[in-house]
Amino acid sequence: MxxxxxxxxxxxxxxxxxxxxxxxxxxxxxxxxxxxxxxxxxxxxxxxxxxxxxxxxxxxxxxFSFDASKEGATGYLPGxxxxxxxxxxxxxxxxxxxxxxxxxxxxxxxxxxxxxxxxxxxxxxxxxxxxxxxxxxxxxxxxxxxxxxxxSRYVDSRWYTGSGIYRNVKLIHKNNLHVPIWGIFITTPSISKDITTTHLKTLVKNNNQSEQNFDLQIQIYDDNTKLVSDYSKKYNVKAHQQINLESTLSISKPYLWDIASPRMYKATITLVQEGIVLDKNQVSFGIRKIKFDANKGFFLNDINTPIKGVCLHHDGGIVGAAVPKDIWRRRLQKLKDAGCNAIRIAHNPGSQEFLDLCDEMGFLVQDEFFDEWDNPKDKRLNTNEKSIDSITRGYTQHFQKWAEKDLKNTMLAHRNHPSIFQWSIGNEIEWTYPRNANATGFFNNINWDGNYFWEEPPHTVEQITEKLKTLPKGAYDIGETAKKLATWTRELDTTRYITANCILPSASHLSGYADALDVVGYSYRRILYDYGHKNYPNKPIMGTENLVQWHEWKAIEERPFISGTFLWTGIDYMGESNNQWPRKATPSGMLDLAGFEKPSYHMIKTLWNKDPHIYATTQILDKSIYKIGKDGEPKEKTKDAWKTALWVWHDVNNHWNYTEKDKIIVEVYSNCDEIELCLNGESLGSKKLINFEDRIYKWIVPYTRGELKVVGSKNGEIQQIETINTSDAADSIKLTTDKTVLKADGYTTAHIVAQLIDKKGNPVTTSNEKISFIVDGKTKILGVDNGSASNIQDYQSNEIITHKGRCLLLVQSTTQKSNVTIKAVSKKLSSNDIHITID
CATH class of the missing domain: 2.60.120.260 (Galactose-binding domain-like)
Structure with missing residues (x-):
């Protein structure tokens, strides 16, 4: 038997x-x-x-392969x-x-x-x-x-979304008496240099058949694992009930979380019953003060701190939406190096891993909830919906039923991150309520032929007010929906500021939309900063989506009442490229899809970073934005065009390879107050930054082979020297890596950059080769890219044609220890070896 x-x-x-x-x-x-x-x-x-x-x-x-028959709105990839x-x-x-x-x-x-x-x-x-x-x-x-x-409705957004389980999944196994998921909220209502009051809200759930007695124990540790505060109290909870417990602890001589020193504390919350630990939870948090002042801007820990922010979509180029943490770390570090101190997660909530990195690296974060509310946007045009078809049905069809749950789930999951300082309830929502656009007078106004971007609204405040009263509202009202979303947000958190990215603030201030906000974000409306401050002096305003151009930052430097900006964008992202094949991505970023720095990156670095920085670019005169003035110096072909430059930086090169005697415009972006330009050891003269309103040093140089040297000085002392050399034909491939040791966890990722070089080691950026990567060892090839927004070669491959003579390979560890060797070859060229240990 x-x-x-x-x-x-x-x-x-x-x-x-x-x-x-x-x-x-x-x-x-x-x-x-x-x-x-x-x-x-x-x-x-x-x-x-x-x-x-x-x-x-x-x-x-x-x-998948990029496909011209698919929609450019989401990057020519399928769902x-x-x-x-x-x-x-x-x-x-x-x-x-x-x-x-x-x-x-x-x-x-x-x-x-x-x-x-x-x-x-x-x-x-x-x-x-x-x-x-x-x-x-x-x-x-x-x-x-x-x-x-x-x-299957794969064009349900205006950008590349990805498809699938693209973030982490966890199985969490607990005792029946436990703290449920997202059941802990830590705030610091009182902060001084001597003592900080730490307040914990702990939800305890009892899934047992009987009432339970237990001890709630809380310990707080500093970043050296030293116990700095503890708490213990007895409680009971009835069967199949849950209770909210509030506890107050003090931390003496606290250190503060700051963008320059993002130090964290860790709280351990334990449920103990008769000496037995039933549930143990650890939550990291930071102590910091945040304040927006309508006249003086933003203050972090009582220090006036201009917000030097960028907007980021969630894709990581090669890997799509499933972005390994190391890829974000590399990208964020480059932005940090440029002086960036804030991230707007556009236009949706971020992942826990991304927020963890922002906590750790010292970035302020605006966490954004929605791109659509009651009414749909046109996924191909970014306005109110113009075309209706099944593949473009988006979140609007779920908004009425799901908005509160999605908003609150996000807040419950994210609210302990010290990096988050703003909750954004929406992005450019006004387009989907036509009454608001029509009220401004910018549109459908036969008596006005001005420029929406660079002029104040043709209607006065009084006229806009009257239009909002008389124009039909439609089924939903923007002010009422904004109030509803803001109420839900404040139900869970009053320690952070509520904002939104307003594309038509002249109407939003009067429609009830701005009334729901603590800080009003202006989207591409820096021309209205003075208008907004004059008409609504008690409401803090800032730029929440602006161009990666000097004129945007100049407008903020000149106005202490503007807290800062989020530039569009920090990194190129896939999508928003409808009918622009083969351009699959939006090239407005400071970094390209492979995380390589672009000219705009270097301009912003000279504005946001105090350390001396020089970046030299070149271009043939005829292809440049300049002409030769009467004084023989470069002048803009269109006077003051820099004041209205838009999303994409003008076309420049970072090489010294032209035809003999070509007239070349040399542009230098630098925060040094004086630059000397030399060609083959001969000085071409020194110029001062104060004489360039557009902050771009410029020379006209007849081309000849050799070395272009840029010498930057401040107060008469040399600060930095940069050189560009004429390159010969590519002789080999130079490989570099950001890591030589990977953890055998299946997640750690290395970036391998391949650059064509000549015999002298100069980078070759004017020719390209098809490169194959040979990887020997137990590692995973995630893919390849050359950074170009128009690169439509397959990502998931080991070979690629370079762009500007370079490309990127991503490799990821497995769970097996291994010694990995990587090299690159083309028909004529070979590389050095890269050795990586997986341990």
Missing amino acids: LLRPVLALLLVFLFLESNAQNYSKIGNHDFNYNWEFRLLEKSEKKEKPDWKKIRLPHDWSVS GIGLYQKNFLLNKDNSKTTYLLFDGVYNNTEVHINNQLLGSHPYGYSPFFFDITKTLRNNDSLNTIKVKVDH
């Missing part, structure tokens, strides 16, 4: 052993591993067993319907509660476990979770999670 059960157990054991890669045991297991994925074709009526093994995060869209599944072993336990947490899935998600529907989640950017306790199986039977992701 015993034979049959023993045989059954043996068969189960053999099954589990033979399928070791297809299921996970729960413990310290990383729940991102051991998933399977497949795309569901429209013609299929049922699933087929062609599953691909993957590790999350995962974006399936970026694995579709994807299916994910994972088997794991965890028995149902009546004393335990188990949660399944998704940080982000794009989008229209359905989650099943063991053939039972847990629920759905349409928004692609807000986190969500399910209590899966009752759906777990007993008797060592495998549990199966299935996730259906329906991104």
